[in-house]
Amino acid sequence: MKLSIVTTMYYSRNYLQEFYDRTIVVLNALKITYEFIFVDDGSPDDSLLVALQLQNSNSNIKVVELSRNYGHQRAIMTGLQQATGDFVFLIDCDLEEAPELLNDFWRKITTQPNVDVVYGVQIKRKGSWFERLSGRLFYTIISALSTVKYPANTLTARLMSKNYVDAVLRFQEKELDLWSVFALVGFNQLPLPVSKGDKGISSYTFWKKLKRALEIITSFSHRPLYLTFLLGMFSFLVALVNISVIIYKKLVLNTDVEGWTSIIASIWLVGGMILLVLGIFGIYLSKMFLEIKNRPLTVIKNVFIK
Numbered sequence: 001m002k003l004s005i006v007t008t009m010y011y012s013r014n015y016l017q018e019f020y021d022r023t024i025v026v027l028n029a030l031k032i033t034y035e036f037i038f039v040d041d042g043s044p045d046d047s048l049l050v051a052l053q054l055q056n057s058n059s060n061i062k063v064v065e066l067s068r069n070y071g072h073q074r075a076i077m078t079g080l081q082q083a084t085g086d087f088v089f090l091i092d093c094d095l096e097e098a099p100e101l102l103n104d105f106w107r108k109i110t111t112q113p114n115v116d117v118v119y120g121v122q123i124k125r126k127g128s129w130f131e132r133l134s135g136r137l138f139y140t141i142i143s144a145l146s147t148v149k150y151p152a153n154t155l156t157a158r159l160m161s162k163n164y165v166d167a168v169l170r171f172q173e174k175e176l177d178l179w180s181v182f183a184l185v186g187f188n189q190l191p192l193p194v195s196k197g198d199k200g201i202s203s204y205t206f207w208k209k210l211k212r213a214l215e216i217i218t219s220f221s222h223r224p225l226y227l228t229f230l231l232g233m234f235s236f237l238v239a240l241v242n243i244s245v246i247i248y249k250k251l252v253l254n255t256d257v258e259g260w261t262s263i264i265a266s267i268w269l270v271g272g273m274i275l276l277v278l279g280i281f282g283i284y285l286s287k288m289f290l291e292i293k294n295r296p297l298t299v300i301k302n303v304f305i306k
Contacts, residue, residue, distance in 0.1 A: 004085030042069030063304040105159035116187035119158035
């Protein structure tokens with residue numbers, strides 16, 4: 001039985017040695033055959049050099065160098081493609097997720113044969129009250145829009161069977177949200193509550209989170225397209241009622257109908273709705289445009305094997 005440990009590197013040089021040392025301690029205790037797969041996601045620092053130095057002391061390390069920065073999730077997919085183990089342990093190497101989680105995950109997945117995936121869920125979401133509130137709102141919205149349950153506050157850290165990983169890799173879309181794919185694949189998945197560390201102020205700003213939320217929703221669900229239809233129907237009904245009231249006042253009550261302010265407000269309302277609908281259509285069309293191009297998910301520059 002073989003275990004693959006997959007992690008990605010981006011500004012990771014300060015964490016790699018400790019990550020490796022702590023993971024090796026767990027692997028030695030488990031007494032299992034293993035391989036490390038470090039994916040360099042175009043890291044601007046010397047993370048690649050540090051990983052290659054680790055490889056000099058351990059031939060079970062494979063280092064994959066991407067041609068540029070493609071993003072965390074695409075780098076993860078590349079790492080999963082390179083994995084050859086019967087089980088795959090996916091984890092970030094920045095130590096916010098403890099490598100020792102492998103102990104608990106391994107015990108669960110090997111003692112419960114019906115479980116295909118064990119993944120971590122934050123006991124308490126980190127960040128300010130606004131981050132926690134907006135996070136809860138996001139998961140509420142995406143759960144309402146999706147046809148499958150989207151697990152909230154999940155970590156990168158997860159232990160997966162090879163069959164499950166193979167199923168994940170069958171998803172070929174380029175504009176993907178990997179956590180949506182993890183949910184869509186199905187199989188028997190077991191969440192474990194764990195504590196997540198904090199390495200300081202995150203560079204993931206509110207606007208980046210908002211953009212990411214839009215990408216996730218439009219990648220995961222087509223229901224916003226149906227909501228635009230309902231929005232159009234609602235707008236039409238409101239306008240129909242308003243016109244009926246005006247006609248009634250003019251023809252039946254013989255009342256002059258005035259109110260340029262209400263006309264302007266109606267124009268702004270309808271115009272805003274039209275722009276909103278066009279914006280939603282535009283997002284989906286842009287995703288179709290990128291998928292039709294069928295560009296590779298990532299480009300591998302080098303694979304270092306010792």
